Amino acid sequence: VMVWLRRCTHYLFIVVVAVNSTLLTINAGDYIFYTDWAWTSYTVFSISQTLMLIVGACYYLTFTGVPGTATYYALIMTVYTWIAKGAWFALGYPYDFIVTPVWLPSAMLLDLFYWATKKNKHSLILFGGVLVGMSLPLFNMVNLITVADPLETAFKYPRPTLPPYMTPIEPQVGKFYNSPVALGAGAGAVLACTFAALGCKLNTWTYRWMA
Numbered sequence: 001v002m003v004w005l006r007r008c009t010h011y012l013f014i015v016v017v018a019v020n021s022t023l024l025t026i027n028a029g030d031y032i033f034y035t036d037w038a039w040t041s042y043t044v045f046s047i048s049q050t051l052m053l054i055v056g057a058c059y060y061l062t063f064t065g066v067p068g069t070a071t072y073y074a075l076i077m078t079v080y081t082w083i084a085k086g087a088w089f090a091l092g093y094p095y096d097f098i099v100t101p102v103w104l105p106s107a108m109l110l111d112l113f114y115w116a117t118k119k120n121k122h123s124l125i126l127f128g129g130v131l132v133g134m135s136l137p138l139f140n141m142v143n144l145i146t147v148a149d150p151l152e153t154a155f156k157y158p159r160p161t162l163p164p165y166m167t168p169i170e171p172q173v174g175k176f177y178n179s180p181v182a183l184g185a186g187a188g189a190v191l192a193c194t195f196a197a198l199g200c201k202l203n204t205w206t207y208r209w210m211a
Contacts, residue, residue: 058199
């Protein structure tokens with residue numbers, strides 16, 4: 001009974017974290033409505049994706065102990081996001097159906113480091129976290145590049161209302177020194193280590209809860 005309870009808890013965690021990853025990343029390519037805020041949105045989305053990817057990937061990776069499962073987890077995130085964005089597209093939102101799977105290369109780096117350090121959890125947290133945090137903003141730039149003519153689309157599909165927290169005040173020109181990749185990578189490299197540790201700790205807690 002306890003074995004099955006532990007397995008069910010594990011799969012519940014995977015579904016919950018993967019679904020929440022999808023919810024946080026659903027706007028990953030939605031720069032078309034925030035033309036004035038593209039760099040700001042890009043940086044925030046890059047960091048949120050980095051953290052959600054690494055917490056789930058580290059949890060899955062340390063739970064199974066098999067290098068390769070972080071990439072598998074990133075694939076789950078990608079498929080979930082394809083489904084979610086496909087649903088938005090079907091509802092008439094001007095999304096592209098295919099979303100660039102930007103999480104896969106970063107997850108591959110995580111798997112590679114876990115394998116190369118012979119499943120050393122502390123190396124995974126420190127070095128794997130830095131690698132994912134620094135690499136994902138770079139790969140995420142592909143999402144921004146693939147948006148077709150953001151200004152035209154923004155005028156073609158105006159949103160009738162915006163929630164208060166998304167209402168632009170004025171363009172923040174030069175606020176991030178024209179380097180959102182560097183800002184996202186710098187913040188991501190620091191924060192990802194913390195979330196990698198959290199992912200590993202979730203695994204430990206799961207075993208303790210089910211013991």
